[in-house]
Amino acid sequence: MSKDDVILDIILGAIRRETEAFRYYSDASKQSPYPETSALLRQLAEEERKHRRILVQEFANVKKLLSPDSQEQDDSLLEANRIRYHLPAELPFQRVRTVPGxxxxxxxxxxxxxxxxxxxxxxxxxxxxxxxxxxxxxxxxxxxxxxxxxxxxxxxxxxxxxxxxxxxxxxxxxxxxxxxxxxxxxxxxxxxxxxxxxxxxxxxxxxxxxxxxxxxxxxxxxxxxxxxxxxxxxxxxxxxxxxxxxxxxxxxxxxxxxxxxxxxxxxxxxxxxxxxxxxxxxxxxxxxxxxxxxxxxxxxxxxxxxxxxxxxxxxxxxxxxxxxxxxxxxx
Missing domain, CATH: 3.60.40.10 (PPM-type phosphatase domain)
Known part of the structure; x- marks a missing residue:
């Protein structure tokens, strides 16, 4: 396994562990008989969810950096990949299929x-x-x-x-x-x-x-x-x-x-x-x-x-x- 693969494998392993930790804290918060403990467990679950999101973004960034055809991106290009909008006055409801009931x-x-x-x-x-x-x-x-x-x-x-x-x-x-x-x-x-x-x-x-x-x-x-x-x-x-x-x-x-x-x-x-x-x-x-x-x-x-x-x-x-x-x- 190359050094590049080792780095990516480490990040993937971290993502898996954050997912497992999130699931554990989330499920435990619903089983706890004490409100104080339940609140703490929910907070810990939320922290694990945020950590996972950071790791997923880091995986994408590292993989792009390791790509042989990767190029430096300027701030304007990075900005173009972000979205920013306000809620519309009229919501655009989708056409959805359903069943009776x-x-x-x-x-x-x-x-x-x-x-x-x-x-x-x-x-x-x-x-x-x-x-x-x-x-x-x-x-x-x-x-x-x-x-x-x-x-x-x-x-x-x-x-x-x-x-x-x-x-x-x-x-x-x-x-x-x-x-x-x-x-x-x-x-x-x-x-x-x-x-x-x-x-x-x-x-x-x-x-x-x-x-x-x-x-x-x-x-x-x-x-x-x-x-x-x-x-x-x-x-x-x-x-x-x-x-x-x-x-x-x-x-x-x-x-x-x-x-x-x-x-x-x-x-x-x-x-x-x-x-x-x-x-x-x-x-x-x-x-x-x-x-x-x-x-x-x-x-x-x-x-x-x-x-x-x-x-x-x-x-x-x-x-x-x-x-x-x-x-x-x-x-």
Whole structure:
């Protein structure tokens, strides 16, 4: 192994360990019977998440520096690869597919087409006639510019092939994510980038959601009747790091009125002029306050809360939000 490979291998190992530490602290915070300990564990999980993001960016930087055709980039070029925008007055809602019983709405900013975020929905109709299943996917390419767009295109291509030829895999979140990881691994290595991804399958007949989170923020599950979050567990390794990674399937029960929310970290990591982070807790509070509205209304309320928080400060990362509200379960 060359010295260059050793350096990259060390960074990849560090990313893996940060992911494991994040998962441990996050899961432990939900199991702790003491609020003080739970708060401390959540804080530690947040620190590990930030460390992982720094390491992923460092891996990309080092790989570019070690590339034989790498060239020095001036400040203007680096600036061109950054994004900076304000929330629009009218949100550009995506056209999404759904199934009877699920009210679905999604927005991806600054634009659905030129962005590292990708959100899609898949009504699943299996040969045996099972109905009432909906797959939701949100991926986030770690980076900006054309490399991020290229990786996002790879995600769309692989998913498109699966949707055309293997609908059964869409009903098995673990198999789907493993397939995506195998297919995207070469592209991730070439682009020196990684993909975080969450895939959720909502099954109305069984009253159950199954999901896999590959390095992505876990979905928010809101119990509308109780007006509180039901915490989820199971954050796993991000896409593109280990081609042979096995992903485990997580499950949670569903009831009519429940709300399932997927989001990118551009929302959670938005900062106001005081350098305060919007954070997951503010997101959850906004979702609970708006739970009586339909899916579009909830999305508008969350972005409205974010806009108030930002106080005209610009966003510097893509911000994507998808809300699925269950109108009926067990039909």
């Amino acid at each position: 699920i009210d679905l709405a999604a927005v991806s900013l600054p634009t659905h087409f030129i962005s590292g975020d990708y959100v899609e929905s898949y009504p699943v109709h299996l040969p045996e006639g099972a109905d009432g299943q909906l797959g939701l996917l949100l991926s986030d390419v770690m980076g900006h510019g054309m490399e991020a767009v290229s990786l996002k295109a790879g995600v769309r291509q692989v998913l498109g092939e699966i949707a055309d030829d293997d609908w059964e895999r869409l009903s098995q979140a673990d198999r789907l994510v493993e397939s995506l990881n195998r297919n995207l691994h070469p592209l991730c290595q070439k682009a020196a980038g990684f993909v975080t991804l969450c895939y959720v399958l909502l099954d109305l007949q069984r009253g159950e959601m199954s999901y896999v989170s590959a390095g992505h923020e876990l979905p928010v599950l809101i119990d509308s009747a109780q007006g509180q979050e039901r915490p989820l567990e199971g954050n796993q390794l991000l896409i593109g790091l280990d081609r042979d990674q096995k992903y485990s399937l997580e499950r949670a029960s569903l009831r009519a009125g429940d709300m399932i929310v997927l989001f990118s970290d551009g929302i959670m990591e938005a900062f106001n002029p005081r350098e305060e982070e919007f954070g997951r807790q503010r997101l959850v509070e906004s979702l609970i306050e708006s739970r009586s509205q339909d899916a579009r209304g909830i999305v508008k309320s969350v972005f409205g809360a974010l806009d108030d928080f930002l106080k005209n400060e610009a966003l510097t990362d893509e911000a994507t939000l998808a809300v699925a509200k269950l109108k009926e379960v067990g039909r």
